[in-house]
Amino acid sequence: MADVVLETHNLTKEFIKRKGFSSLRNPFEKIVFSAVKDIDITVRRGEIFGLLGPNGAGKTTLTKMLCTLVLPSAGNGSICGFDLAKQQGKVKNKIALISSEERSFYWRLTGKQNLDFFAALHGLPKKVAARRIEEVLEIVEMKDAAHRRFQEYSTGMKQRMGLARGLLADPEIFFMDEPTKGLDPIATWQLHEFIRTSLADSGKTVVVATHHLAEAEQICDRVGIMFGGEMLASGPVKELTGDASLSDFFRNLVEQTMVEGTET
Amino acid sequence: MLTLRKPLAFLKKDFLMEVSYRFSFVLQFASIFFSVVMFYFVAKLLGDAPSVQNSLSEYGGNYFSFVLIGIAFSNFLSVGLGSFSTNIRSEQMIGTLEAMLVTPTRLSNIVLSSSQWSFAFTSLRVGVYLLIGGIFFGVSFSGAAVLPAILALVLTVIAFSSLGIISASFIMIFKRGDPIAFALSTSSTLLGGVYYPISILPGWLQSLSYFFPITYSLRAIRLSLLQGAGFSEVGGDLIALVIFSLITLPISLVCFRYAVARAKRDGSLAYY
Known part of the structure; x- marks a missing residue:
């Protein structure tokens, strides 16, 4: 697929948390925490891909890995054919990170x-x-x-x-982390218009990490729904949700995952 | 010219930031003047006492010119040791480091370039120290051997910067509480002969002082500027500084590479 600009296979990020002196029995014990687990994504040129999920779902960690700011613990990924871990300089020539910061x-x-x-x-x-x-x-x-x-x-x-x-x-790919945070409705609408018309229509790819489902529904061609570091579902919004709204689909999916997690 | 574009952009940005705080900018030069005046009176108090003359005979016997060079050039110690870690920490804290790291500029380039202004500004400060000493207080540099002094200065900057890069590596991982800068800065000021010649220290402390590059730096710079000493006279000090740099520079680069890799693995590169 020549027009694939972003691809990941089993991309995983584990962080090590040290218990420290809160655990007097073993202060040097380490706890491994998976922030992102086995993520597979494929994004094509000119697409607007939404990374959805509640706070702590792993969206920002995944975005940072795709921007080479954090090294993956396992799996691999590429941007415009350049390896995320081994060709960071070339990857950076192809990307821009626009955060709400x-x-x-x-x-x-x-x-x-x-x-x-x-x-x-x-x-x-x-x-x-x-x-x-x-x-x-x-x-x-x-x-x-x-x-x-x-x-x-x-x-x-x-x-x-x-x-x-x-x-x-x-750049070829714009990563946007919560791009409308703190913006008023008019500025939000202007930004959405800009993403649609100035970026996507001119062949640029946009990956938007957001927890605003209405925003994702409005501007994204495809979305990936993350929870607990895992990608629960991904695809075009209409294909995923059918007749339901994105917010209903999202809530059901997250609740179902939480119930399954409790049962196991 | 393109290779200088990034370092020059850092220099311009830091200059604009510095002068945007105009009062602080002016105040820094005023503080130099007051510091020089203070040491002028201390020197006057010590006067031509035989003990002072004896201790400083190597440098011409005048305490004011001795201490002027000591306080002026020890600024390079502070900036070499502290600027890399301070600037990285400052970029982490104001939130600009992450924005820089997504550009195709290497972190090593960012760290080195972001310290340029500190070195340039320190050079300016040192110049002002010497100028004030020369114009208002009669310190004479007419017989100064400038080339050995410049070489000593360059080697000093390399030696101190290597230690500063090790210090920045600590900051990269532990964020605060860097033991390298604290220990070296305190010990160097105490033992390196900034305010007094090392000859007045007890023998065992004198031996310790030879483990610090500032001892060789200040000796070489003082001899060159005050006594017009040439390469042959300060050669031993210059060689000591070269050896020091040859040992610490590779260690600092290894430390830095490890610190960056670890911070990227931990995802804490931009944390503070």
Whole structure:
């Protein structure tokens, strides 16, 4: 499949928790905790894939593994054919991570100075960077505010600046972690429109991690539902849910998994 | 030119951040002036006492010029030991490290580049120390041998930075409570001859002082700047600094590589 841009096989992340002195019998005992278990995903070019699940489901850990920020404990994965663990530099050339974390910018610098810095980290030559910054500021409609300090922006503007940073190196895949957190309904709608029209329609792939089911239903071509680190179901929203709403399907699936977990 | 693009971007960003806090920027230079004035009066108190003359005879016998160079260049000790870990921790805390790590820039590049401003700013501070000493308090550098002093400085930066990178490795894993910087900074200031010559220390402490690179750095820089000592006179100190760097640099790189791999495995790279 030539148009597959993201693929994982049995991707697993285990963290080791040390009991420490809370356990006086054996303070050095280690507990292995699986944050992500045996995840298989395939995402094609131009698709919007939603990673759904409640808090603690493993969405963020999975996203971080796909962005090379966390090494997998087992399994493997690739982005545009590059191995997640062994070709991290090449993977990073193909991705952008847009999180709702507004503290990922330098607040004392202007929006443009921030973009200038991150453009350099992406390896864009000075002239190319200057042109590209103008383009992305135009796309996210932040040209007029580019010379204001980041700390003066509203939440919506900060989120748009996050998008602008993501667009700088023209990546293939955009990972968005809770992208509408803290946004008002209009800004949320604008972001959804942007993902649909400016990204997906121009062949970019978007992986959105969210627990807003309505958001996923609205913008995602396919979704994967995670709970307890496992992928419970994945596929196109309509195929998964049938006549039910995504939120009913999600609730039933999670409840069923919890009951099964209690029985075993 | 592209290879310098990233380091220059860090330098520009850190400069803009520094000058955005204008009052603090100005205050730092004011504090240099007051520190120099304070030591000028301490030197005046000690005056031309024979014991001072004897202890400092190697460096020309003047306490003020001796201590001026000591406090000025010990800034490189602080910045070499602390800047890597401090800057990484600061990026972790303000939340920008993760954003940098998803760009195709290596973590080693991020760590080294983010310390450039600290070194550049320290060089500026050292320059101001020497300038104030020269202009207002009559310290003469007319006979200074600049090249050996510069070489000693470069080796000093490499030696201290290696220790600083080991210190950053601790921060990468344990986040706080780095024992390397604390132990080395305290011991170096005590034993390295910043405020007084090591010749006044008891014999066993003098022997210990030779395990710290600052002892060789300050000796070489003082002799070059105050006595015009050439390569042949400070050669022993320069060789000691080279040996020190050859031992600590590979150790620091191994430590750093291990720390990054472990933090990536633990998923704690951006935690603080």
